[in-house]
Amino acid sequence: MKTLFKVLNLLALLGATAWIVSNFDWEPIVTFLTLLSSFIYLEFKKDSTDKHDADKKLFDKFNEALPYYNVSYVAVTSLKSPFINNKMDPFFDFDSSWNDVHHTFLNTKLEKKKQKLYRSISLFTSLLAEHTVTHNNPRLQWIPADWEQRNRDEYNKACNDISKSQDEVVKDYNDFVRYAKHLLKV
Secondary structure, eight states: OHHHHHHHHHHHHHHHHHHHHHOOSHHHHHHHHHHHHHHHHHHHOOOHHHHHHHHHHHHHHHHHHSOHHHHHHHHHOOTTSOEEGGGGHHHHHHHHHSSSGGGOOSSHHHHHHHHHHHHHHHHHHHHHHHHOEEOSSTTEEEOOTHHHHHOHHHHHHHHHHHHHHHHHHHHHHHHHHHHHHHHHTO
């Protein structure tokens, strides 16, 4: 489509040039300058659709890697109680694979929001790895209640840190997705 506009503009520019040669007046000169400026614009304009297409594809990969239902699970689950450990797998996978050049958005503001989300997920996963253990049921994980009797301050700090980190992940996720949907119109 852009090529068609360039060709039509170029043909009109040639017509305006012939008009200047046959009638040297201000009208053909204004027409010529207008067509020349639009031709230059079409020739050198950055094509943002390619950029958005690449970011849309990466955003689709993001949605596959970190599904909303996992984030909503984190939003409503208290990790003091036993929780399903495989619901956390997408967070650990995201932490291990989304901080490289292959997962970089071309839009700088979108990339900054993804990096903020990445940092909050990285903190969240490190807190989970540090402060939770497997429950009697191997599918479950938790912050053991007996830690509360042994060292109440450390137990409360671990619970508070994880809870704050959960909130931060959910907030950053929502901020990133909201901005991406607005920018990419998906």
